Every structure is written in structure tokens, then in C-alpha cells.
Amino acid sequence: MATKIYIDQGHNPVNPNAGAEGNGLREQDVVYRIGRLLADLLNGDSRFDARLSRPTAETQLGTSTSTSLAARVQDANAWGADYFISLHTNASENSSASGSEGFAFSRNSAAFDFGRTVLEQMTRVTGLRNRGMSVRTNLYVLRRTRMPAILLELGFITNPGDAALMSENPALFAQGIYNGILAYLGLL
Numbered sequence: 001m002a003t004k005i006y007i008d009q010g011h012n013p014v015n016p017n018a019g020a021e022g023n024g025l026r027e028q029d030v031v032y033r034i035g036r037l038l039a040d041l042l043n044g045d046s047r048f049d050a051r052l053s054r055p056t057a058e059t060q061l062g063t064s065t066s067t068s069l070a071a072r073v074q075d076a077n078a079w080g081a082d083y084f085i086s087l088h089t090n091a092s093e094n095s096s097a098s099g100s101e102g103f104a105f106s107r108n109s110a111a112f113d114f115g116r117t118v119l120e121q122m123t124r125v126t127g128l129r130n131r132g133m134s135v136r137t138n139l140y141v142l143r144r145t146r147m148p149a150i151l152l153e154l155g156f157i158t159n160p161g162d163a164a165l166m167s168e169n170p171a172l173f174a175q176g177i178y179n180g181i182l183a184y185l186g187l188l
Helices: 027-043 065-079 110-126 160-168 170-184
Strands: 003-009 048-052 083-090 100-104 130-135 149-156
Touching (some): 083 160, 100 110, 160 170
Parallel strands (some): 003 083
């Protein structure tokens, strides 16, 4: 039976729950593309079945931030996903802030280990600094999912180098996450 991976492309195309902006890019557009590429890789591998929270760039989830987040979690839970990956870009007032990081609900969990492996593989492929895994108990998508769930901050949209890499080479991020999934499951 195929491993079911739910890919949540963070945020909506427009408010409510639109994402950060920087260097002429919008977070929701960047993560939409990377999520789509990751789903293509996974769905092209018979060992996986991937589902996107936003199957089209125009898909709008919910009528508020809270209903947008709830829609993502409810879809993943109802589908019976084995793993949940929420894709985001980071932002900072300091434009030199750079790198990738991940979050899980608790440290001693399959999600934390999954995130650490995915992050290691992704940063290996992209060349971005690995800022590590952290615990975030206040993130709805990590708290309410019934499967191991991680939130990845792929890079800083406010950093010119990170932003260019995410915009011009989205396939690197998709490949890195895919490699991380394979490595975690002992398939790499």
C-alpha cells in the first residue's frame, strides 16, 4: 500500500491567510509551485500517494485564518494521510537572515525525527544553511493533525539569495524534500 503524503502549501492566494512578501515574491505562490513539484515526484513513484491542500494556484481555503488552517487539517485527517508537510517561507526584518528550518509539535516524536531527516536532505540539495528543527506547540497544523506533521520554512523570502533560489530553482526544494522522505523511510 502506498504511503500517503499530505502536502500543505501554506497560506491562501489572497487574504484571509495570505503569506509573507519579499523581493517581489509572494510566499503563497512560491510554496504552491514547490508543493506541486513535490506532489509530481511523489505521485510518479508507485510507493507514494500525494495530495495537495491547494490543487490549483487559485484554491482558497476557508473564510478566515482559523477556518483556512482547519480545512487543511480536516482534509489530511479525513484522507488518512501517513505524513503531513506544511510548506512556508520565512521572513525577517533583517534581510541577511538565511536558511531553512523546521517545526514539529514535540521533540520526542516521529514528526521531529521525520522533520530532521527531511531538513537534512533538503539543505543538502539546496545548499542553504540548516537552521535545525524546533518545537512549536502553538501551530494549529502541527497540533491538530492525527499523523506525524512538520512545518518547513524553506528559506527567507526577505533574503535576496534565498528568494532567488526558491523562485528560480523550486525543483531543488521539491527534490530535497522527496529525498528526505525516502531517507526517513529507509528507501534512499
